[in-house]
Amino acid sequence: MKEKKFHVISGGVTASKGFKACGATTGLKPNNRLDIALIESEVEAIPAIVTTQNAVKAAPVLWDNQIVKKDKQKIKAVLINSGNANACTGEQGLLDVKTEAKCVSQYFDCDPEQIFISSTGVIGVPLPIKEITGTIPTLVNNLSVDGQSDASRAILTTDLVPKTVAVETEIDGKTIHIGAMAKGSGMICPNMATMLSFVTTDANIEQACLQKMLSIIAEDTYNMMSVDGDMSTNDTVLVLANGLAGNDKITESNIGAYTKFFEALYFVNESIVKSIVKDGEGATKYIEVHVDHAESRGDARILAKAVVNSNLVKTAIFGEDANWGRVLSSIGATGVKFAPETVSLTFSNSKGSLLLLDHGKPVPFDEEQASELLKQKEVIINVDMGEGIYKATAWGCDLSYDYVKINAEYRT
Structure with missing residues (x-):
């Protein structure tokens, strides 16, 4: 819009x-x-x-x-x-x-x-x-x-x-x-x-x-x-x-x-x-996931939700670690059929954009730039499937030590 x-x-x-x-x-x-x-x-x-x-x-x-x-x-x-x-x-x-x-x-x-x-x-x-x-x-x-x-x-x-x-x-x-x-x-x-x-x-x-x-x-x-x-x-x-x-x-x-x-x-x-x-419990980062060029609207939704719902992705973002393999792994485990060699992956926010995977090939990146980008309160994960015309967005947050503390003590 x-x-x-x-x-x-x-x-x-x-x-x-x-x-x-x-x-x-x-x-x-x-x-x-x-x-x-x-x-x-x-x-x-x-x-x-x-x-x-x-x-x-x-x-x-x-x-x-x-x-x-x-x-x-x-x-x-x-x-x-x-x-x-x-x-x-x-x-x-x-x-x-x-x-x-x-x-x-x-x-x-x-x-x-x-x-x-x-x-x-x-x-x-x-x-x-x-x-x-x-x-x-x-x-x-x-x-x-x-x-x-x-x-x-x-x-x-x-x-x-x-x-x-x-x-x-x-x-x-x-x-x-x-x-x-x-x-x-x-x-x-x-x-x-x-x-x-x-x-x-x-x-x-x-x-x-x-x-x-x-x-x-x-x-x-x-x-x-x-x-x-x-x-x-x-x-x-x-x-x-x-x-x-x-x-x-x-x-x-x-x-x-x-x-x-x-x-x-x-x-x-x-x-x-x-x-x-x-305002997620214990959250320190806001995560927005964009999936583009999927084969169907349903596929795009499933893939975006898989990334935002992955505890390994959430903890990587909390740790300010550009561990893009966790993103790729989360979409690969969905059952959605796609060609890994067409996938590109980028992290971005107000500090710029960091290309991590380009059509299935890892891209060397500056760890200092990655660290600076992931220190920000908002992180956008862009997943380009490189196959179709459909897209979807999902929203989430990181998973921190405080989340465990809050829920361990919820009734007490």
Whole structure:
């Protein structure tokens, strides 16, 4: 997307018209940290959702997926807690989700199935439902446009920083906003991650159209990132569109409006993905992998994901070692058929570009130049397959000593 037809604004998840948010404390996390958030739409919003591919799904994920299956379902609010995943909690976990939804719905005079629920945190621990329901009145009373700051911090677990972004664009003479907040730092693997992402827009868009867009975008963004190769039980990406921008309804048949909105929505979600991997647990480097000239789009995706998900590549980047053999080995182990003699490999960033492999032949390189390049916080790995026309990008981070420490002490 060379020409952006939108510009970045402040406001995060409440940048879109009609959305409010807030955060509060229930005691789920130590040191009285914010641990519960609420997002509300002034008018009912249509939803689109993508959730974890893990066979073990948390109670909130089961609830949300059930809601979306209902025809013409509209959503009023989203309740999110951190510190407890409400996963592997059996029938009681599902009952707790229903209790949460019922409690929130009473304040908005809507059906409990118009309330999305999300949780993140430790797996297998019963949800302290009384503490959560006891905090809901505070959340409702404190909802505001400015509350997005507390909300974005309340959903964090091992994250070091909140992840928010917002843009605006013009469609059919109307200004449309898209905003988001997310959490994610560890258990991040291709095919979603331990992450929650909440996107709001005031665009008027057809629900089927919005769901199709999100499914396509998730495949090329959230499903193309990796911190540690572990898939979670709670992953959720949710988009809510309330139509308050007043534009003509966006449909697939309106190519101009569809394309403009798609590009803006893609940018928001790609920005969230980059924020997540840059804040990977213990991460010291941001890694971006570009695969070009593959035989098929599927091959390009598989190859890019293999590189970004390789622990040996991650540790080499952490050690600032231009060990390009690990990159070549990772793509060779994928099962994708290609000719090694056509592959070229380059490391690059703001310090320049370093050609390491040229059509299958090793290229002598200056170790000092390599060291200077790999000392930078961002490293781009370019893999040119030299065969076809397809390309893909994946995002990730290095694997450091601190990653082991963080996860060894996660419950303690």
